[in-house]
Amino acid sequence: MIVLVVLGALLVLALLTLVHWYLWRRLVRDVSAPGGRWRRTGTVLAVVLPLLSVGALVGGRAFPIAVERWFAWPGYLWLAVLLYLLLGLAVGELARPLLLRLPSRATRAAAVPDVPASDAPTADTRTSDEPGVNEPGVNEPGSDEPAAPAVQAAPSPERRLFVARAVAIGASGAAAAVVGTGMYGVLRGPRLKQVTVPLAKLPAGAHGYRIAVVSDIHLGPILGRAHTQRIVDTINAAKPDLITIVGDLVDGTVPELGRDAEPLAQLRARDGAYFVTGNHEYFSGAAPWVDFVRELGVHPLQNARVELGGFDLAGVNDIAGEREGDGPDFGRALGDRDPARTAVLLSHQPVTIHDAVRHGVDLQLSGHTHGGQLWPGNFVAELANPTVAGLARYGDTQLYVTRGAGAWGPPVRVGAPSDITLVTLASLRA
Structure with a gap:
């Protein structure tokens, strides 16, 4: 196992290099002169930036969070910029040959010489006895003598430098614009999204019941107390009947991030707020966080169930807890319930949907995927999850996956905006 980890780490380092x-x-090299200021600066950045990214990735387990923040901001942001720089340069590689072949201004001028009007011939006045007229192969239609092919001159060094700089500036500008916009979306806070889910067994009295679903808040070295406050304010403004926090609340320990999570005590809903663990809670110490959110007035559902007015609300621990003997237990959470009642299940990862189907769950609420977070990451997320975002049906069970309210790693989202979802339950009997 250790050998595989070491080999994997070496492979990642080789790829980064x-x-x-x-x-x-x-x-750097293609756009600057040897020994120039940009050549020196760019070379230093090409070494320092990946080191900061490695520091950000391992910092949570190696440094206190106050130190980790120094790595997290530049290191994680560089990973996002790196992705879109590579995509931009890939487009540039396709365009580069075309740009090199385009004629320059000097070439176009040379192709059309400036001929004085007095010297221009007005008509061909040569007779058949003059040289070049009606001679085989010269101005004779149907001659078998091929015309000499035009020779394409190789692009000049100046032309190559111009194209290299144009591609570099275009890719860098596009990456900066994409990452800047995606970062603004995360730091601004999630927007409220509304979804209506019809449920066959839901009683008419519960028609219109509203559940606020928030997941993947990811408090850590970048997103802190202000982020939590924005989420709480958005949820409370929606006036839901029930609030559910579906895992991945934190990326750190209670001593490090407890203060950042404190605004959760302000959550207000008629039937309260409930919490289930995500995989990141087990990276940070799940048991202390379960106790801490309980102190804040949020009720943990650890493989447990509560009966509300119109349905049963159940919650299971995340799959990551299996390594600590604290994984999901669907039998304990759902085994002895009345099957005639509607069951709503909180489970962080969408992959548990098949267990939910076997236990007769009507609606599973999940997160975990971030909707891919950084396009084209959604295509990778689709390989590991049955549903990446939105509402889907599996047999008689419906699955709703929120994109989450925060971000892991780079505080950037592209093509997968953060959200808090207000799920409205609709009764077919109403």
């Missing part, structure tokens, strides 16, 4: 060498070549 190769990628940054390519970026250095395209963004």
Whole structure:
């Protein structure tokens, strides 16, 4: 096992080295003179930025959070910029040959010489006895003598430098715009999204019941107390009947992040607020966080169930807890309930939907995927999850997956905006 971890780490380092060498070549070497200021600066950045990213990725287990923040902001942001720089340069590689072949201004001028009007011939006045007229192969239609092919001159060094700089500036500008917009969306806070879910067994009296679903808040070295407060204010303004926090609340320990989570005590709903663990809670110490959110007035559902007015609300621990003997137990959470009642299940990861189907759950609420977070990450997320975002049906069970309210790693979202979802239950008997 240790050998596999070491080999995996070496493979990642080798890939990072190769990628940054390519970026250095395209963004530094190809666009600058040897010994110049940009050549020196770019070379230093090509070494320092990946080191900061590695520090951000391992910092949570190696440093206190106050130190980790120094790595997290530049290191994680660089990972997002790196992704879109590579995509931009990939487009540039396709465009580069075309840009090199386009004629320059000097070439176009040389192709159309400036001929004085007095010297221009007005008509062909040569007779058949003059040279070049009606001779085989010269101005004769149907001659078998092929015309000499035009020779394409190789692009000049100046042209190559111009194209290299144009591609570098275009890719860098596009990456900066995409990452800047995606970061603004995260730091601004999630927007409220509304979804209506019809349930066959829901009694008419529960028609219109509203559940606020929030997941993947990811308090940590970047997102802190202000982020939590924005989420709480958005939820309370929606006036839900029930609030559910579906895992991945934190990326750190209670001593480090407890103060950042304190605004959760302000959550207000008629039937209260409930919480289930996500995989990141087990990276940070799940048991202390369960106790802490309980102190804040949020009720943990650890493989447990409560009966509300119109349905049963159940919650299971995250799959990551299996390594600590604290994984999901669907029998304990759902085994002895009345099957005639509607069951709503809180489960962090969508992959548990098949267990939910077997236990007769009507609606599962999940998160975990972030909707892919950074396009084209949604295509990768689809390989590991039955549903990446939105509402889907599996047999008689419906699954709703929220994109989450925060971000892991880079505080950036592209093509997967953060959300808090207000799920309205609709009775077919109403």
